Amino acid sequence: MSDARPAERFIGLMSGTSQDAIDGVLAEFAPDRPARLLATCSAPIADDLHHQLEALQRPGGVDLDQALRLHHLLGERFADCALQLLQSAALAPQSVRAIGCHGQTIRHAPTSPAPHSLQIGNPALIAVRTGIATVADFRSTDVAAGGQGAPLAPAFHRAVFGQTGRRRAVLNLGGIGNITLLGDETRGWDTGPGNVLLDGWAQRHLRQRYDDAGRFASAGKVNGALLSALLAHPFLARRPPKSTGREEFNLHWLDDVLGGLPALAPADVQATLAEFTAATVADALRDEPDLLELLVCGGGARNTDLMARIARRLPDLRVGTTAEAGIDPQWVEALAFAWLARQRVREAALDLRTITGAPRPVILGCVYLP
Secondary structure (H helix, E strand, O other): OOOOOOOEEEEEEEOOOOOOEEEEEEEEEEOOEEEEEEEEEEEEOOHHHHHHHHHHHOOOOOOHHHHHHHHHHHHHHHHHHHHHHHHHHOOOHHHOOEEEEOOEEEEEEOOOOOOEEEEEOOHHHHHHHHOOOEEEOOOHHHHHOOOOOOOOHHHHHHHHHOOOOOOEEEEEEOOEEEEEEEOOOOEEEEEEEOOHHHHHHHHHHHOOOOOHHHHHHHOOOOOHHHHHHHHOOHHHHOOOOOOOOOOOOOHHHHHHHHHOOOOOOHHHHHHHHHHHHHHHHHHHOOOOOOOOEEEEEOHHHHOHHHHHHHHHHOOOOEEEEHHHHOOOHHHHHHHHHHHHHHHHHOOOOEOOOOOOOOOOOEOOOEEEOO
16 A cells, blocks of 8 residues: 655754764655655864864763753754755745754763663754754664664665665764665664774874875775784674774774884874774675675765775675765765654654664654754
8 A cells, every 4th residue: 555645854964973074964755756855964063072072972081061061062053954954945944844863972882781872962952943843862762672772774774775675785984884784684783983993093193084085094004913903802793783882992992902012104003994994894794695785875985995995805795885876975874864753753663673682663762842
């Protein structure tokens, strides 16, 4: 039976582990066609705010007053992005059903004695400033039900990339990498660091947010001893479902690893970090012989050196980006949170048992009304 509901518009707002920008999309969803992007927005996160967020996320970096200030400030930035989307599309707030805002993760510990995943970015403020119902806190119910709370994008990947009947994988290369395996059953988990270590090392040695196209890494040589030490991280040996974040992969951990080795040239460390990310992706797909292709999204899709390293480690797969499936890699995650907002206002429970490990389907997100 066909879905007779009319087309609806949703906004998705995303700030990931790399915390370099807020990405937003205004999308139209209809039962009989793929989601249509009506407007996009990428609002850079200023250096000062970026450094404050980094400080808040460091182990032991707990400052409640600072967290509350950043919660408010990010809410303002998210609202600004949503309002810019409305202006770009020449639409009134009343024409948008809801906003889905991921927020900025500052703690993620779903297997701790007090399981949690905490995002900041004041959704009540977003709702009031935009006049649009805002859905946020997408992870907590999944964690409360016994799941990892992440990754959530595989549910969206299943909806938009999983209808071809082809065995394909989707890799989101944000600060943390996560993989989705599409086929008869959808599975997904975090693979380890995507860009988070690469970005941090580039910031330290180049004084820039990221390694543009991987040029810094391509100028160095992979160090085998460092690569082996990085690959010994216990997270990589865990079986899915699993998720991770800056709590486990950060420059403090990298410095500890480097401290046990002879001094290395900064470019050689960067090359090894890129190879480390590529190796974790390849290892995640090692036992998937029937896969035909890997589609990459997220900021890492623009890193030509990293993409080449992944392709070399997966010679039997065709490696491309989600643009080949109709969605620009930059906007996939923001679009995912527009889609998740749509699921929430429909009160649709998502079955994430093979993704987050939640033992039953759950409705994700809390709704804030203007």
